[in-house]
Amino acid sequence: MKxxxxxxxxxxxxxxxxxxxxxxxADIVRRHxxxxxxIGYRMLGRRxxxxxxxxxxxxxxxxxxxxxxxxxxxxxxxxxxxxxxAIDRLRRVPYSTTYPLDDAAxxxxxxxxxxxxxxxxxxxxxxAKLLGELAPxxxxxxxxxxxxxxxxxxxxxxxxxxxxxxxxxxxxxxTALRALMIGARLEIS
Amino acid sequence: MxxxxxxxxxRALRPxxxxxxxxxxxxxxxxxxxxxAAPVVALRxxxxxxxxxxxxxxxxxxxxxxxxxxxxxQAGRQQVEREQRAGLAARAELLQALRITSKKLDLAYQAxxxxxxxxxxxxxxxx
Numbered sequence: 001m002k003x004x005x006x007x008x009x010x011x012x013x014x015x016x017x018x019x020x021x022x023x024x025x026a027d028i029v030r031r032h033x034x035x036x037x038x039i040g041y042r043m044l045g046r047r048x049x050x051x052x053x054x055x056x057x058x059x060x061x062x063x064x065x066x067x068x069x070x071x072x073x074x075x076x077x078x079x080x081x082x083x084x085x086a087i088d089r090l091r092r093v094p095y096s097t098t099y100p101l102d103d104a105a106x107x108x109x110x111x112x113x114x115x116x117x118x119x120x121x122x123x124x125x126x127x128a129k130l131l132g133e134l135a136p137x138x139x140x141x142x143x144x145x146x147x148x149x150x151x152x153x154x155x156x157x158x159x160x161x162x163x164x165x166x167x168x169x170x171x172x173x174x175t176a177l178r179a180l181m182i183g184a185r186l187e188i189s
Numbered sequence: 190m191x192x193x194x195x196x197x198x199x200r201a202l203r204p205x206x207x208x209x210x211x212x213x214x215x216x217x218x219x220x221x222x223x224x225x226a227a228p229v230v231a232l233r234x235x236x237x238x239x240x241x242x243x244x245x246x247x248x249x250x251x252x253x254x255x256x257x258x259x260x261x262x263q264a265g266r267q268q269v270e271r272e273q274r275a276g277l278a279a280r281a282e283l284l285q286a287l288r289i290t291s292k293k294l295d296l297a298y299q300a301x302x303x304x305x306x307x308x309x310x311x312x313x314x315x316x
Contacts, residue, residue, distance in 0.1 A: 022216065022219075025216070025219075026212050026213075026215075026216050029211075029212040029215050029216070030212045033206070033207055033211050033212060033215075034204045034205065034206050034207070035204060037205060037206065037207040037211070038202075038204040038205045041205050042202060047207075047208065050207070051207050051208065051211065051214075054207060054211070054215075055211075055214065055215050055218060058215045059215070059218060059219065059220075062219055062220075120197075123197055124197055124200050124201045125201070127194075127197050127198060127201040128201040128202065131198075131201070131202070142198070142202075143202065146195065146198040146199050146201075146202045147199075147202035147203075147204065149199075174194060174195070177194060177198070178194055181194060181197075
């Protein structure tokens with residue numbers, strides 16, 4: 001029931017934004033900014049680059065509002081545009097090679113100011129870092145799968161890839177990450 | 190192990206918020222006027238340009254045709270006037286030539302018809 005009312009609210013926001021209501025559009029931005037920004041951040045590894053990307057995504061959305069059919073379509077559209085824009089930018093400028101992920105991107109410490117040295121936390125940070133070693137397309141697949149919790153069919157549609165290619169990217173990336181994790185675990189211990 | 194790494198990936202990829210004021214910065218960057226989802230009124234008013242666009246090409250062609258015909262007629266009239274002027278000039282030249290020729294003929298006629306001068310008196314033989 002609560003979900004339905006939120007759903008109706010967002011649909012009405014969408015209608016108002018389509019009618020030119022700026023405050024409704026600002027609300028849409030606030031509701032979806034973490035998703036769009038996080039995709040950019042995990043893909044590009046820099047806050048400034050991720051904010052630029054997120055801003056471009058929302059500007060594109062503003063121009064295309066009339067083509068958005070529903071709130072589900074809005075979420076899909078934002079993830080699709082953010083991921084593809086990030087892939088394009090990575091192909092033009094290889095951020096990962098020049099700008100490694102900062103601490104915030106690698107996962108915050110449990111208590112601010114107190115470095116978390118537990119193995120699990122260190123492994124999580126290492127995993128986030130290792131993700132940056134993947135090529136742009138498989139990286140986008142992994143971000144949409146494990147950050148956005150999207151299924152294979154939706155990832156395939158968002159990235160214009162065959163479903164089998166998405167499955168193959170996930171399988172190969174997990175194998176590569178597992179191998180890298182084993183190496184990292186050995187280093188930690 | 191597979192489940193383990195997938196769970197660790199989910200933890201590693203928790204969503205991150207952009208810096209404070211991000212939405213406000215996006216709103217400031219929006220263009221002043223952007224084509225919106227057209228309301229019904231806008232669609233109705235948009236019908237007029239479409240009708241005009243449909244008619245404008247034939248209208249322009251018709252106007253061009255009329256202008257071309259008018260220009261052609263004007264050029265034809267100018268051509269006739271030029272030919273008339275040239276004809277008059279040629280006629281004047283011909284008359285002038287005839288007048289000159291006539292004068293010359295008169296002179297020649299007068300010269301022919303002039304009585305011959307009397308021969309000089311013969312000199313007396315002294316012997």
